[in-house]
Amino acid sequence: MTGDRVTAEHIAHYRDHGFAVIENFLTAEELRGVREDLRAAVPGWVEYCDDPQAHPCPVDPGSVVGRADVTSFPFAGEHLNAFYLHPELRRFAALNAQTEDLYIEQANVLTKCRGHPRDMDQVMHCDYGNHTLAYPPDLPEYWQTAYLFYFTDVDDDHAPTAVCSWQHYPERLRVPGSFTREKRPELYEKEVKVTVPAGSVLAYSMRTFHRGTQFFADAGRIVGFLTYAPAAWKWLGIVGWSQEAIRPDFRTWIEAATPEERTLFGFPPPGHSYWTEETLEGVGARYPGMNLTPYR
Known part of the structure; x- marks a missing residue:
């Protein structure tokens, strides 16, 4: 599987290094x-990130508590939702897991800026700690693909993600799942900073060490996370x-989505x-705008 955006080179790099950077995945029009949808999803952030000298930061960085800076799928507008469901992202995840039977286990937008609680030099870590109850083996049938x-x-001043190739930690087990600079300095010395234009994508594995870095400018950043997992x-x-299903906008999206989505x-x-007759009636009552014909 290759497409216009996820190429054979990206696939090979992911398999050899545990990550791939896909610059300009989105076209200029997309x-x-x-970004128009983001103006509604995270008000004020697009303007601030584009020109922090002309626009105020939308939040007081010191007042952000918990996950108040996280906005979950679905989003206002159609463009952002369509991007998260882009078929090439799905195909790449299916290729990695060697199955078309996938589900989306994470889909959100995060904002942060200088002085934000998340504005820190993280330690090198793998993401499996909160993405699996077990352990991510080096077997494709269990591979989750994170974007x-x-x-x-x-750029270097805007808190780029740092990622380290599998080539620099060839040991079989990824335990522990995080290391300080003092414990494994080579992970930090060999890291690659993901400095990219807007519309780019980093794909990485649950077995890949990476970290967030600090801002060195009074600025902000808008990112999104999407993770596919084998449904089995x-x-x-x-x-x-299910915890999102009480949201009116999530119910609206469920009604309008395709069965595959x-x-x-x-x-x-x-x-x-x-x-069954009962579940068709119940789902129809809960989602009155949903076309139930494919389920009959």
Whole structure:
């Protein structure tokens, strides 16, 4: 599988190094649409990130508590949602896991700026700590594919992600899942900073050491996270989408989505034994705008 955006070179780099940087994944027109949707999803952040001298930071960095800076799928508008469901991202995850039976276990937008609680030099870590109850083996059938989307330009001053190739830690086990600079200095010495234009994507594995870095300018950054997992393994996943189903905008999205898109979020697929006269009636009552024909 190769496409116009995820190329054979990206696939080979991911398999050899545990990550791939896909610059300018979005076309200029797509990026404009996505950024318009972001203006509604995270008000004030696009303007601030584009020109922090002319626009105030949308939040007091010191007042951010918990996950108040996280906005979950679905988002206002159609462009941003369509990007998160882009078929090439799905195909690449399917290629990695060697199955088309996938589900989306994480989909959100994060904002941060200088002085923000997340504005820190993180330690090198793998993300499996909160993405699986077990351990990520080096077996493709268990591979989760994580994507980090950059919706604003990122240079060395704008808290770039740092990632380290598998070539620099050939040991079989990724335990412990994090190391300080003092414990494993070579991970930091060999890291690559992901400095990219807006509309670019970093794909990485749960077995890949990486970290967030600090801002060195009074500025902000908008990123997105998307993670695919093989649907068969219930111990994988950072969130449960049922907790989002009480949101009016999530219900609206469920009603408008295709059956394939719903299934990516764990919704029972057409033809499943779940579908009975009772469940059809119940789902129809809960989501009155949803076309139930494919499930009958």
